[in-house]
Amino acid sequence: MPEQDPVPPMRQSTRRRFWRTFRLLGLLSIVIAAIAIVLVTRGEGEVHASLIIATGLGVGFMVLLGSGLMALMFASSDSGHDEAASGTHRENDKE
Numbered sequence: 562m563p564e565q566d567p568v569p570p571m572r573q574s575t576r577r578r579f580w581r582t583f584r585l586l587g588l589l590s591i592v593i594a595a596i597a598i599v600l601v602t603r604g605e606g607e608v609h610a611s612l613i614i615a616t617g618l619g620v621g622f623m624v625l626l627g628s629g630l631m632a633l634m635f636a637s638s639d640s641g642h643d644e645a646a647s648g649t650h651r652e653n654d655k656e
Contacts, residue, residue, distance in 0.1 A: 586628040593622030
């Protein structure tokens with residue numbers, strides 16, 4: 562049975578940079594959710610508390626999810642996990 566290639570470990574600096582970026586993205590999602598709440602409450606008509614809560618949580622979570630996935634993609638690319646998973650580095654070494 563063939564032995565699996567070891568996955569390169571994530572360096573400490575890459576991990577720290579990812580978490581620093583993720584904290585900033587969390588702050589960004591809070592700011593964008595606050596802006597969305599302000600825009601919803603400025604509209605015409607009756608505004609219920611459930612609408613404000615749903616808007617804040619929905620917009621904040623979606624911005625955090627999207628930006629967090631992008632941050633993971635860049636962290637994975639920087640750490641070398643993509644090359645290890647694709648196997649292209651071995652094809653280039655043989656040539």
